[in-house]
Amino acid sequence: MPRFSKAVSSLRSSEIRDLMTLASRPDIISFAGGMPGNELFPVEAVEELFRGLDLKKKQAAFQYGPTPGLPSLLESLGGFLEKKGLPVKENRLLITTGSQQGLNLLAKAFIDPGEPVLVENPCFIGALSAFRASEAELRGVAVDRDGISMEALQQELDRKERAKFLYITPYFHNPAGLLYTAERKAQLINALQGQHIPLIEDDAYGDLYFYEEDRPRLKPIKAINPAGINVCYTGSFSKILGPGLRLGWMLAPDEIYQKCELIKQSADACSPSFTQVLADAFIRSGQIYTYIAGVRQEYKRRAEAMVAALREHMPDYVQWNEPRGGFYIWLTLPDEADATRIMMEAVEGGAVFVAGKTFDPEGKRNNSLRLSYCNNSPEQIAEGIPIVAAAIRKFCG
Numbered sequence: 280m281p282r283f284s285k286a287v288s289s290l291r292s293s294e295i296r297d298l299m300t301l302a303s304r305p306d307i308i309s310f311a312g313g314m315p316g317n318e319l320f321p322v323e324a325v326e327e328l329f330r331g332l333d334l335k336k337k338q339a340a341f342q343y344g345p346t347p348g349l350p351s352l353l354e355s356l357g358g359f360l361e362k363k364g365l366p367v368k369e370n371r372l373l374i375t376t377g378s379q380q381g382l383n384l385l386a387k388a389f390i391d392p393g394e395p396v397l398v399e400n401p402c403f404i405g406a407l408s409a410f411r412a413s414e415a416e417l418r419g420v421a422v423d424r425d426g427i428s429m430e431a432l433q434q435e436l437d438r439k440e441r442a443k444f445l446y447i448t449p450y451f452h453n454p455a456g457l458l459y460t461a462e463r464k465a466q467l468i469n470a471l472q473g474q475h476i477p478l479i480e481d482d483a484y485g486d487l488y489f490y491e492e493d494r495p496r497l498k499p500i501k502a503i504n505p506a507g508i509n510v511c512y513t514g515s516f517s518k519i520l521g522p523g524l525r526l527g528w529m530l531a532p533d534e535i536y537q538k539c540e541l542i543k544q545s546a547d548a549c550s551p552s553f554t555q556v557l558a559d560a561f562i563r564s565g566q567i568y569t570y571i572a573g574v575r576q577e578y579k580r581r582a583e584a585m586v587a588a589l590r591e592h593m594p595d596y597v598q599w600n601e602p603r604g605g606f607y608i609w610l611t612l613p614d615e616a617d618a619t620r621i622m623m624e625a626v627e628g629g630a631v632f633v634a635g636k637t638f639d640p641e642g643k644r645n646n647s648l649r650l651s652y653c654n655n656s657p658e659q660i661a662e663g664i665p666i667v668a669a670a671i672r673k674f675c676g
């Protein structure tokens with residue numbers, strides 16, 4: 280029998296991945312995956328952009344590139360991020376192979392086996408698995424409607440063994456759908472100052488806001504640039520161009536960047552040059568802005584369809600967030616509910632979602648579930664939500 284490392288023995292396949300197999304049954308309406316709709320990808324625009332490149336750029340697309348990223352993309356992406364107020368020049372920008380890699384690099388840079396890290400509860404499963412792979416002790420901190428619970432966070436900060444970092448997803452949270460208030464971010468900054476706990480700020484969905492009035496709330500903590508806190512800001516092309524590009528980025532203070540770049544050298548030498556060339560052309564042509572504006576409208580339409588269906592079909596005891604952007608609606612059921620059993624029942628009926636315990640750092644709490652509206656037409660949503668509602672009623676009355 281092969282003798283695997285301890286770290287790898289503790290890895291489990293995520294329930295999401297297992298569900299993807301289930302959800303790929305053609306007759307199932309899937310509210311499970313957090314992926315953009317295939318029909319929304321800018322296929323023709325990107326084809327056209329590639330055709331328009333000169334031969335040197337096309338050749339570079341096939342070639343290895345520098346570990347931190349192609350200089351041309353670092354420049355154009357830097358401009359894109361500066362428009363959000365991010366302090367690009369005072370930090371270092373690293374292109375990563377998806378923002379998932381950014382989380383993995385940070386985990387490797389900071390965590391020794393058994394060391395504590397703070398995460399939101401619920402938390403993005405990819406972050407949990409990246410931190411688990413480094414054998415972190417995951418300490419979940421509850422969230423409420425406005426962001427991370429300050430009371431719960433303070434309790435963690437008061438503990439003797441200091442956490443290696445805090446990971447948060449303040450903008451259209453995966454899975455909870457929430458958007459942090461400016462006040463909560465200010466309180467968080469206050470609480471972290473002088474603690475020597477770096478903050479990982481994951482902004483995978485911030486561009487997908489539905490309401491102009493929310494724009495001030497989307498200002499990253501990294502852009503506020505609080506003194507005395509090392510903020511590592513991660514982002515991704517996955518939701519604003521396509522996850523198949525496998526491109527994300529990290530904006531971090533020089534000292535942290537240096538370590539991550541070293542780790543990246545050993546992980547993959549460089550992120551795909553081919554897609555970096557495409558992403559660069561997409562930004563430089565300005566199409567990234569018009570494309571994002573278009574998908575924003577489409578996701579809003581889908582979110583509204585899901586909220587309307589939930590209002591019509593869900594029993595009174597089910598609570599959910601009304602999404603203001605992003606991909607997700609988080610349903611909270613009565614305490615004793617078991618979302619996995621409900622999911623099995625829903626699958627029988629022809630719809631699937633992700634049970635809440637997938638996102639619990641301890642893998643326990645299961646009276647909640649995540650619905651994604653990003654990959655379904657309003658018609659599919661109208662057909663699938665009654666199936667989910669019927670499954671909930673069967674177990675919760």
Ligand SMILES: Cc1ncc(COP(=O)(O)O)c(C=O)c1O
Binds near residue numbers: 377
């Ligand atoms: C909150 C969050 N962060 C990061 C990622 C990873 O994205 P990628 O590795 O495709 O850039 C995702 C993907 O769903 C996500 O939801």
